[in-house]
Amino acid sequence: MTLTNILNIRLVYLLCALMVATSCKSKKDIVYFQNVKDFETIVDTETFEPRFKINDIVSIYVSTFNLEATRPFNLVKNTGSTGQEIDYLVDMDGNIDYPVLGKIKLLGLTVEEAKELLKEKLSKDYLKDPVINIRILNFRVTVAGEVRTPGVYVVSGERITILEALGLAGDLTIKGRRDNVLVVRDFAGTKTYTRVDLTSKELFNSPVYYLTQNDYIYVEPNNSAISGASGDLRIGTIISITSFILTTTLIFVTRK
CATH class of the missing domain: 1.10.287 (Helix Hairpins)
Known part of the structure; x- marks a missing residue:
């Protein structure tokens, strides 16, 4: 040679x-929930419910046996041949401007609490045994950074976990840091920054395990x-x- x-x-x-x-x-850098033992049971005692935030868009529909009596509370706007229900915006003071009743403060309330508040107000002077249906229409989360498909994801329901949101984004890439995922949350103008470790089962106890509307999740790049x-x-x-x-x-x- x-x-x-x-x-x-x-x-x-x-x-x-x-x-x-x-x-x-290292395998240690990429495997989720490394400290979960075989056959270990983790009971979810979380009773999380989203709460209304400023700029939320809310759908409200009221029904009773007397359809005519509910008409003033279910306003519609004409969109051609059919009518479309009017949605309500939670303003900077945390209120919606609701027909007949006027300003109603929803900021900080859960959906169930808002239903009870409206039911109480409507039952007092206007309707008998009203049934209230309320939905948050702008429930979406943003996933950015080292994930396969970053973007804004609309949530059909009103409850989503950080794991589900990352799943919507195609999961982390091999270059994503799993032990320091950042969740940015805004409530009434106050932002909170919370970091979670996907490699630990303690994630399930995190206050950001269940996301709220308009949460921002950022996966930072790892050293590699x-x-x-x-x-x-x-x-x-x-x-x-x-x-x-x-x-x-x-x-x-x-x-x-």
Whole structure:
């Protein structure tokens, strides 16, 4: 075997070692719920319910046996041949402007609490045994960062977990940091920042395990992703330097 072949083989081994060193990823960094034991049971005692926030869009429908009596409380806007129910916006003071009743403060109430409040007000002077249906129409969450499909996701119901939201986004990429996922939450102008560890079962006890409308989830890049951003440049530099050294050595040995 010639000296040139020996040097080329050594160069290949060196490059392979560099690639392994820069791409190696520990299983501990990517596996979820690592401290959950076999057959362990975790009972969900959480009675989470979303609460109304400023700028929420709310749908309210009132029904009784007397349909005519409920008409003033179920306003519609004409959209061609059919009517569409009017939605209500929770204003900056936390109120909606509801027909007949006027301003009603919903900020901070759960859906069930809002139903009871409206039922009480309507039963007092206007309707007998009204049934109230209320929905939050703008329940959506944003997932960004190192996930497969970042974006804004509309939630059909009114309850979603952080795991379900990440599932909608296609889960974390291999470059996503799983032990420091950030959830940004806004309530009445006050923002809270909470970090959760997906590798621990303590996630289930987190106050952000259940998301609220307009929560923002950010998955930051892990060390391999950060180093990978400049890794190509470093590897290219190393290759150039190594090639120069080997070439210089070859020329020196050949001349001797």
